[in-house]
């Protein structure tokens with residue numbers, strides 16, 4: 001047996017240190033380093049995971065001309081949204097991570113995928129649920145597939161033995177946090193276990209050319225439970241999001257070695273599984289009651305991701321001396337500033353009005369690009385004139401009532417177009433160097449707030 005060896009792992013980013021440190025030098029988190037026992041055995045002889053590697057012929061240098069570029073073969077699934085998000089189907093030998101909050105429907109989506117792949121042997125490994133639970137779920141999904149195998153196991157050792165016998169074409173792991181490698185002594189879900197198990201599945205995928213899809217749970221803070229390192233190890237990272245109480249789910253790519261990261265898939269959660277929504281504009285627009293004033297859609301960035309969010313405002317006559325200004329999810333002082341701009345530059349008499357502002361979905365927005373949507377929502381409520389639900393807004397508003405340019409305008413526009421919006425309002429300055437014809441959405445650009453109001457309210 002190998003000797004026990006310990007190391008300190010940052011629970012936040014996966015940084016490894018031989019000694020304890022109060023602050024992680026990689027991500028600057030305090031008290032995030034945790035001691036974990038590692039005993040990595042020498043690989044056993046005959047273990048296929050390591051054995052086969054030695055027999056592999058060594059790669060030889062080739063000239064660019066010698067490298068053939070055959071069209072990458074992909075496994076096309078029954079799920080068009082899933083295929084699209086991946087960039088056109090499953091790439092053999094790829095390692096895919098699908099993250100999302102617990103209860104959002106990742107297992108349903110994956111079991112549904114497993115059951116729909118009728119021309120392939122699929123192995124669905126579950127460390128989360130019992131065979132009976134999976135059977136019940138499969139019955140609810142109303143899919144029949146004789147080539148979908150279920151294995152309830154958490155030890156990677158036993159899993160790889162089963163894989164060797166079954167020789168599946170696709171492997172699904174539910175979830176990576178429940179997997180246990182015998183090479184590591186720490187418990188399931190620890191950083192070192194997650195890293196090791198991922199490394200084992202990666203070696204398997206690369207050597208066998210079998211695609212592996214791993215489910216990973218996301219913590220409340222929104223990061224993948226486990227090291228950030230995990231995201232670097234895999235080829236593709238998908239996130240499955242949406243409110244668990246709402247019917248719609250969005251599947252996005254946050255990293256993809258085999259395609260673009262700007263694709264997204266939309267599903268509707270029904271009693272018998274997830275239905276692909278091929279025309280998202282329908283749901284986004286009908287979801288909202290048409291003629292309500294005080295509502296506008298803002299385009300914001302959350303990290304690298306563009307996101308469209310609903311801004312709701314209510315303006316009503318103040319009953320008491322000092323009017324109230326209350327906002328949820330938006331900086332109150334910024335709201336005060338925008339109200340002053342509306343008063344001074346737009347002629348809105350807000351001094352005697354209570355103003356309530358709410359960012360739907362409980363989001364907290366710091367992106368100044370939602371300024372314009374905030375102004376529009378307030379003006380819409382004040383005038384009691386609704387704004388079309390097919391419009392969205394992406395611009396900062398300055399003290400002079402000027403409509404200012406925002407970062408990453410192209411991603412915002414593409415996202416709005418993809419989500420089915422008909423028109424986006426941006427700053428004139430953002431228009432420079434922008435190829436309007438590239439986008440499937442009407443673009444309205446303005447220099448001043450008045451121009452936007454003229455266009456909306458006449």
Ligand SMILES: [Zn+2]
Pocket residue numbers: 010011012013014015024025026027028029032
């Ligand atoms: Zn760290």
